[in-house]
Amino acid sequence: MRAQLFYERARSLLRPTSATTAATVAVVIAVAGSAVQAQPPEIPSFTDGHGLTLVDSEAHSSTDFTITVTTAQLSGQHKIRVFLPAGYTTAPDKQWPVAYFLHGGAGNPDDAAAAPALRSDSMITVAPDGGLKGWYADWVMQDTALGAANWETFHTDQVVPFIDANLRTRTDRHHRAVIGLSMGGFGSLHYAQSRPDLFGHVATLSGGIDFGMAEIRAVVLATELNLPGLPCSSVPAGPCPDYGPYVDSDAIFGSPYPFFNADRVWKAVDPAAPANLAKLADTAITLYTGNQGLVDHFTAIATTTVENRLNALGIPHRAVNYEDGSTLAPTCDGGHNYGCWAPAIADYVPRLEAAFAAAS
Known part of the structure; x- marks a missing residue:
């Protein structure tokens, strides 16, 4: 016209x-x-607020765009990618559920494009920057080479209300989900526990979700120290190329050593801790993992621990260990990669859409 x-x-x-x-x-x-x-393409206009200042925007299409923001909670500029449902502009009075996607270590918001199912016509998907090794935490140390690093505050206290203020969203917990993989798998389960008022649905894929495991703590330390040769493929392109500059091994969660309660922060945020799992009593929980390769061998153990503890607490959940991937998809080898995560997300999203619809 x-x-x-x-x-x-x-x-x-x-x-x-x-x-x-x-x-x-x-x-x-x-x-x-x-x-x-x-x-x-035209995209929605955004207004500064909730501690975020918009500094740039880029339209990939009319339903796919990236905004760049600054905040006092983090050093530098940070991107947020958004997928809108196809009917967003043609139904100006409709409000939409929202799914937040948390990428893995060495990843970025564009990783969301590697999981096509996140482009849903039934919900808005928001993929915020989580840092190369942000671990979805407010860091114990704020004076490292990375400067201010309050990732949890950025996401839960700023990004969520900022999105609600600028897009037509359903703002109750029953219409908001958090989905994360690898490092983001820790983030999704931790956020669902720390902010049950925000998230009524959570999915974690190959997540580092048991901080009681020395192997999981060792992975966090390896990202802090940017150790060469760290086995990782949490980015679509393959093995993680870089976790950013070296920071102290105590930078994110404090001392990892279980002596004289030095590891109290690790224990406080441990997603597998029964006290934290009990906070999910009214949350729809889904756990995915394979069991092949060095990393998913341990995420499978962590996921089993969480599953067993949820059973002991009487909390309903859905757990999928696709093992070598043969039951999931031809692209999946059971390892720590998007060949498994993309079809796992494709399995999850229709279930999430149905739950959103039922809540309406």
Whole structure:
């Protein structure tokens, strides 16, 4: 419609005269038409608030865009990618459920594109930056090479209300989910426990969700120290290339050593701790993991521990150990990669959509 109006206006202004031939008018209109078609897709406008300042936006399509924000809670600029349902603009009075996707270590918000099921026509998907090794935590040390690092506050106290203020969302917990994988698998379960008022649904995939395991703590330390050769493929392109600059091994959660209660922060945020799992009594919980390769061998153990403790607490949940991946998808080898996570998310999203619909 806009293009047609543009053409009609151009014709009225450029009627053929002795100086302007019909051929010239045709060329002008063709060029003008190209300009109209080349206009970037329109995306919702955002207003600063909740501690976030918008500094940039990029439209990938009319339903896929990235905004860049700054906040006093974190050093630097940080991206938030958003997938809107296809009917968002054509149903101006409708409010939509929201799923938050938390990427893995060395990842970024664009990793969400590696899981096509997150582009749902039944909900908004928001993929905020979680840092190369942010671990979805407010760091114990704020004076490292990375500066301010209050990732949990950024996500739960700023991003969530900022999205609710700028998009047409359903703001109750029954219409909000958090989904995370690897490092983000810790983040999703931890956020569901620390903020049950926000999230009524949680899914964790190959998550580092048992801080009682020395092997899981060792992975966190390896990301802090950016140790070379760390086995990881939590990014779509393959093995993690870089976890950013070296920081102290106590930077994120304090001392990891279980002596004289030095590891009290680790224990306080441990997603597998029964006291924390008890906070999920009214939350829809889904756990996914494979059991192949060095990393998922341990995430399978952690997931089993969480499952057993949920059973002991009488808390309903759904657990899927797809083992070598043969029962999940041809792309899945049971390892720590998007060949498994993308089909696992494709299994989860329709169930989440149905739960959202039932809550409505």
